[in-house]
Amino acid sequence: MPHAIITGASAGIGEALARELVSRGYAVGLIARRADRLAALAAELRSAGHAAAWVAADVLDPDAMRDAVRALEQEQGPCDVMIANAGVIAFQQPHDYDVDGAVFCWRVNVEGVLHTVDAVLDDMRRRRQGHLVVISSTAAFKGLPGWGVYSASKAAVRVLWESMRVELAPLGVRCTCVDPGYVATDMTANNRFPMPFLITPERLAARTADAIARGETEIIVPFAHRVILALDGLSPRWLSDIVGRQLVKER
Template identity: 50%
Template structure:
């Protein structure tokens, strides 16, 4: 039986693509998401191709249900050696229609979902003294993005959380890897009207991410052009950052001038 990886959000986009990539590299893969059909189809595809895959449905915001699904996958495929907390959602927030409940929902999936995914496998990894935790964060967490405020905040939280975990868990044999992709061509960004520079396919991303996982990288920002752009963006003074970023707020959403 191969090294066992569990991937949340494996029914589509980056998660499905990473499952294919890890399977091709010899991992057995446990697939989690809410929709059964695409998970079943992906598991069949991987098993037919000589890999080893199993799937369970789970909502990452349901702490108990997620824990049960992970335990079932471990019973089937063996102890989880690699958790990829990938499930995520996006949503726009505009000042005039601001909805705190929607912000909380995005935080729940994107941040609490990562925490619960880690919680489900951490005790076993600590007992064995080895393992790897990977969270798919985003470059959107580097600075506050207007109209993506909740998404941006959730990814900043994920990256900071993972950094803290990395410091504590590394010496105990558990590597923590934070992946911060730029724009990836998946359903998540289909409705985005703003430019998406350096867009990668999920397959291109997965190849690079799998390499970073196997190298047990602490932090991996991809592509390098986006890493450079973010390095610059982080150094912009607030007055300039605000001016540049305001152009991404749709004119129809700017409200009357004071």
């Protein structure tokens, strides 16, 4: 049975990925900070006959991440797929930048991915087998007003993936980057601006599982966001700025 480990599995997209992957025959290893939520999800999946284990860990703690992966691998076997999904959002009021919030967002979204990858990479290289999946965002393609640090963190993750997928391919490790548009989770629950083509975490999880199965390198979900990004690329900057300003005004 293949083993997929998912960070940020206590809610939203990570939780949906866990449910989707067990339905496709995976054993899932769940990592996040909220132990109660991980325990409840693992118990529910196990009672439905699936294989699931959990360890509470913070992606900012490299030792805890290595220990968590080791514990999950002892229980369910080597990690075949690692999904670096844990992330946080930070909104910056233009008249009052919150530097601490910005640094925290950057650290969780970028350093957290590095620690997550580090926890499995040696073993994947040794086995010459494995699949790293990073959850970036369509925000990676453009600095969104008010969301600059978040956009920058997701762009960093996407660029990391771009390097890794080429350098790790000869070592037998595949890399997939997932760029979701808006997904209905706790992260977007307080957004007060229109979120075009909002999708459920279940839909994103199903599309991500397809991408893993097919070995796709990058997916933008839903497809309509590909079109939005392409149109934005063709638009004059003044038009793109008018649209972007709505994100700050309507927060």
